[in-house]
Each structure stands twice: as structure tokens, then as C-alpha cells.
Amino acid sequence: MNPTSASLPPQRENCVKHAHQLRDLLRSRKRLLVLTHNNPDPDSLGGALGLQEFARKAAGIDSRFAITGKVLRAENQAMVRELGIQMDRLDATQVQDFDCFAMVDTQPGFGHTFLPPGITIDIVLDHHVCADAKLGPADVPFFDVRPDAGATSSIMAGHLADAGVVPSTATATALAYGIRTDTADLSRNVSPLDLRAFEYLSPHIDRQKLAAITNPRLPVGYFKALMGALSKVRIYDGLTLCSLGHATSAEMVAEVADLLLRMEGTRAVFCGGLVGRTYYVSVRTEIGMDAWTLIRAGIDGEQGSCGGHGSVAGGSVKLEEADSRALRRLERRLERNVLRGMGIAGANATTLGDQED
Ligand SMILES: [Mn+2]
Numbered sequence: 001m002n003p004t005s006a007s008l009p010p011q012r013e014n015c016v017k018h019a020h021q022l023r024d025l026l027r028s029r030k031r032l033l034v035l036t037h038n039n040p041d042p043d044s045l046g047g048a049l050g051l052q053e054f055a056r057k058a059a060g061i062d063s064r065f066a067i068t069g070k071v072l073r074a075e076n077q078a079m080v081r082e083l084g085i086q087m088d089r090l091d092a093t094q095v096q097d098f099d100c101f102a103m104v105d106t107q108p109g110f111g112h113t114f115l116p117p118g119i120t121i122d123i124v125l126d127h128h129v130c131a132d133a134k135l136g137p138a139d140v141p142f143f144d145v146r147p148d149a150g151a152t153s154s155i156m157a158g159h160l161a162d163a164g165v166v167p168s169t170a171t172a173t174a175l176a177y178g179i180r181t182d183t184a185d186l187s188r189n190v191s192p193l194d195l196r197a198f199e200y201l202s203p204h205i206d207r208q209k210l211a212a213i214t215n216p217r218l219p220v221g222y223f224k225a226l227m228g229a230l231s232k233v234r235i236y237d238g239l240t241l242c243s244l245g246h247a248t249s250a251e252m253v254a255e256v257a258d259l260l261l262r263m264e265g266t267r268a269v270f271c272g273g274l275v276g277r278t279y280y281v282s283v284r285t286e287i288g289m290d291a292w293t294l295i296r297a298g299i300d301g302e303q304g305s306c307g308g309h310g311s312v313a314g315g316s317v318k319l320e321e322a323d324s325r326a327l328r329r330l331e332r333r334l335e336r337n338v339l340r341g342m343g344i345a346g347a348n349a350t351t352l353g354d355q356e357d
Contacts, residue, residue, distance in 0.1 A: 083173055
């Protein structure tokens with residue numbers, strides 16, 4: 001007899017059942033490959049590490065984690081270094097060595113997600129909504145997408161807790177950092193699940209490592225990029241726009257968006273930057289405004305894709321020609337769309353140079 005189920009309230013019993021479904025699926029396989037979106041962020045790294053630990057401790061199966069792109073932000077690189085996160089390049093991975101495939105913090109079909117051809121996804125753990133979603137619960141044996149969750153790491157920590165798995169220090173710290181970044185320190189998009197997950201992880205977190213991850217040294221290039229970005233800020237009534245022009249990375253666009261949302265009077269931020277032929281967009285809104293609606297309005301009519309949850313959204317637009325003229329034209333189209341989306345068309349922008357303190 002299962003000693004835990006008899007005394008549990010029904011809702012909790014369902015959670016345990018759900019975690020056991022994941023466990024049983026993994027137990028029926030030999031080797032798991034965990035995948036995520038391009039240029040993985042802390043929530044996807046945390047979720048991946050959590051799923052690997054779940055596979056090992058709850059189901060006794062071996063796994064690997066493979067990525068496309070790079071770990072870009074200084075904080076994320078510190079996370080990988082401090083916690084010893086192991087990952088392979090997806091293009092150097094023999095997918096035929098695996099009989100189970102999982103996606104964390106993204107879904108098949110999303111624009112920033114590259115899947116090797118010919119594989120079938122068995123597990124999806126995510127919290128995004130996106131019109132590009134190709135698969136649903138009917139297509140995937142374990143499909144756990146919860147848009148109300150602030151972080152995929154919270155969903156994963158919940159499964160660890162419900163399966164009775166005590167997380168290692170590295171995994172607990174990674175999951176906790178994933179939750180912190182996706183919820184702005186439990187202040188944004190936060191649900192009861194996120195709070196419960198954080199509490200569960202809390203005693204297992206390495207606080208010294210977490211501090212080292214949160215405040216890493218930053219390269220001089222970061223400050224140069226920031227200086228360039230701030231000179232391009234355009235402020236409308238409640239809306240702050242910033243196109244970095246040619247950007248160093250998609251992460252820099254997101255980072256500037258986070259920073260600008262802190263400006264007094266700003267209710268929404270629409271930030272973008274061109275990397276190669278891809279124009280990356282990050283949208284941040286104050287609580288109560290939907291970032292996904294705004295980003296969709298912004299890139300309306302463009303060849304692009306976007307996803308988001310609550311007050312955070314991101315997307316990209318492909319440019320045929322990535323020259324300065326095409327970039328300027330795109331910036332103007334996006335600006336016009338966003339202003340229309342916010343209902344402030346026709347107003348004039350001010351810059352940081354115009355602002356009085
Ligand atoms: Mn996430």
C-alpha cells in the first residue's frame with residue numbers, strides 16, 4: 001500500500017499522481033535527452049537540471065542535456081560555472097542513443113527552438129503561451145504546460161517534491177535561481193506554485209553560490225552596450241521604447257528591457273536589437289498588463305514569432321536584408337504598431353537627454 005496517498009487531500013493526491021505518471025513514463029525508457037530553447041536562460045537550465053535529477057533519483061535512468069546557441073548572460077554563465085552544469089551541443093549529440101526526449105521551458109514549434117529531425121517528443125514541461133505551439137496534450141505522453149506558473153523550474157520542483165525526491169544542492173540552487181529570474185524575485189507572474197516550490201527548495205540552496213551567480217563581474221563591453229542602448233531610449237506616455245540597433249545578443253535586449261521597466265512612469269517597455277539577420281524583441285509590462293498582447297501587436301505583419309507569460313514576452317523577426325536601411329524601416333514599423341497597440345498613436349517621443357530629473 002502506498003503510505004502517503006491515504007492521508008492526502010484530493011488536490012495534493014492529484015499532484016502526486018501526476019509526478020508518478022512522469023516517473024512511470026521515464027521508468028519505461030532507458031536514456032533521456034533533455035532539450036530547451038536556443039541560448040538557454042536560468043529557468044530552462046534549472047528545469048533541465050531538475051528533470052535530470054528526477055530521472056536519476058525517481059526513475060533510475062540516465063540522461064544528458066543538450067543545447068543550441070550559447071549561454072550568454074554573465075549571470076547565466078556564472079550559474080553554469082558555480083553549479084557545474086553539464087551540457088552537450090545538440091549538433092554533436094547522437095540522438096539515436098536516446099529513447100526518450102523532453103523539452104523544458106519551451107515547446108515544439110516555438111521560433112527560438114530547434115529540434116533535431118526525426119525525433120518524437122515524450123515530455124513537455126513549460127509555462128509559455130504561444131500561437132506557434134505545434135503539439136498539445138493529445139500528442140505528447142507527458143504534456144505539462146501551465147501558463148499560470150511563473151517558472152518552468154517551479155513546475156519541475158513541484159514534481160520533485162511530489163515524487164519525494166530531495167534535490168541536491170546544485171539542482172535546488174539552479175531551480176531556485178530559475179524561479180527568481182522568471183518571477184523577478186517572486187514579485188512578477190508569481191503563483192502559489194512558485195511560492196511553494198521556492199519554499200521546498202529553500203533549505204537545500206547554496207546561498208554563497210547563489211550570491212556569486214546573482215552578482216558576477218561584467219565585461220567592459222556590457223557597459224558599452226548599455227551606454228549605446230540608453231542613448232536610443234524613446235519615451236512616450238507610459239511606454240518606453242528602445243531599439244539597440246545592432247545588438248551584441250538577444251540577452252542584452254532582454255536585460256535593457258528589464259532595466260527600463262524600472263523607470264518612473266513606465267508602464268510598458270518594448271525593446272529590440274538586431275543580431276545577424278534576426279531582430280530580437282523583449283517586452284516587459286507592469287502588473288496587470290499583458291505583455292504577449294503587446295508584442296503580438298508590435299510584430300503584427302512581420303515574419304516572426306513570439307511567446308510570453310503575464311508581464312514578460314519575447315520574440316524575433318527575420319529580416320531578408322540586414323542592412324541599416326532595412327533595420328530602420330523595421331524599427332519604424334514596430335514603433336508604429338506598438339503605439340497603436342497601446343492607444344498612444346500620434347504622440348511625440350522624448351529621449352533621456354530631454355528628461356528633467
Ligand atoms: Mn521560463
